[in-house]
Amino acid sequence: MNIGLLKKCYDDFKLNKGKYDKMYQYYVGDSDVIRKYSAMEYQESHKMNFNYLKKFLKEEVAYSVGTPLSYVSKTNDNNIVQEIEYYMYHWDKNHDAQLMKNMLLYGTVYELYYIGKDGQFNSKVITPRNGYVYSDDFGNILYFMHIYNLKFDNNTYIDIYTENQILHFNSDFKEIKKADTHIFGQVPVSIGILSEELEKDTLFNDIIDIQNGFSIISSDGVNEITNTxxxxxxxxxxxxxxxxxxxxxxxxxxxxxxxxxxxxxxxxKNLNAEYQKLMLETLEDKMYQLSFHINNQERMQSNTSSLALRSRLINLEQKTKLNNKALMNVIVSRIKFLFMYLKILKNKDYNYRSIAIKFNSVIPSDDLMMSQIISQLGDKISLRTALSQLSFIENSDAEIKQLKSEQEELLQGQSLLDGVVNG
Known part of the structure; x- marks a missing residue:
C-alpha cells in the first residue's frame, strides 16, 4: 500500500471538490444569484431563482429511466433474467434515477458494490463530491476512495477499496480500525462517464451563465417594482x-x-419593459437550444399525434440515447459483479456478456406505425425483437412467456370441450 500515492489522490480530490460542490449548490437552488441578493442589506431584496438546471436534468432522467430497465437474455435463458431481477429486487426503486441524475450533473458518477449485513448484494451511488478513483493508463481501477462524515461528528473518514480489501483511515491517513475483506477480487466499483470532457460537457457548464442572467434580470425587475x-x-x-x-x-x-x-x-427610473421582456425570452430560448430540450409551454400546432410530438423531441431523444449509452457501462459492470456474487453464493456460472439491457424511454412513440412495420416484416423478424420495439411492453421475454402460457391454457380448455362434445 503506497500511502504517499493515496495522499496525493486525496489532495487531488480536495482540489477538485469545490467545483462539484458548486454544481450541487446550483442543483438545490443555492445559486450565486441567490447569494448576491441575500447579501444586499441596504434594502429589501427579492430573489428570483429560476432553476432550469434541475428542470432539464429531471426531464432527462425521466426520459431515460422513468420506466424501469429491462434485461434480456441473448441466449434465451430466462433463468438468468429472473436471477438478476430477484437479487436486485430489494434495491431502492429510485437507484437508477439517482445514478443517472448524478452522472448528468457532474459528468462522472461511481457505483460501489458491497455485501450487506444480511448477505445480500447491494450498491451505493457515490458522486465526485465524496469519491475518487485512481486508475492506470488502460482504465483499470487500482484504488477507490470513499470520503465521508458521520452525523454529529466533525471528523473526515476515508475508506479505500483495493482488489481484495477495504482499508479505513482518517484524513491524516492513520488507520482507525482493522481492514475488512471483500469477495470480488477487484476494486468493487464502476464508473459512469458522460463524455471524455467530464464536467466540461455537462448541462451545468452549458447553461449556468445564461440561467444566472435570467435570474438576475428577473430579480432586478421584481425589486424595482417592490421597492418603489x-x-x-x-x-x-x-x-x-x-x-x-x-x-x-x-x-x-x-x-x-x-x-x-x-x-x-x-x-x-424609466424602465424599458419591452427590452426586459425580449432579453428574458432570448435567454430562455438559448437555454432550451443549448440543452436540446423543448419548451412545452409554447403553443403547438393542431397536429398533436405521437409522431408530431416525437419529431419535436428528436434532438432530445438523440441526447438521451447518448446518456443511456454512458449509463449502460455502469449497468454492465453491475451485472458482472452480481454474477461474481452468484458464483460464490450458488456456484452458478453466468456470463454477463449474454445479457442485453433495454432502456424503456418514455419519449412518445408511434406504436401504430411500428406495429404496421412489424406486420409487413412478417416472419423476417423474431417475435422477441418485434415486441421489444413497442413502448408499452417492458419485458419481451416475460410477454412471450405469458403468451405461451395463455395459449397452453386455451389448448387445454379446447381439448376438454372437444372431449365433452365427442362424449
Missing amino acids: RAAILKGKGFQLDAEQIEKLKKYRFANLPNSKDADLNWLL
Missing part, C-alpha cells in the same frame, strides 16, 4: 423643513404652496 415605496420624492417651487417631512411620511399627504410652480412627484 422607497423611491425619492422630488419637490419643485417650495422647500420642506424636517418637521414637514416627518408629517409627510406619517400621513402620506403634503400641503403645497399656493403657487403655479409648486410641484411634488416621485423620482423614478
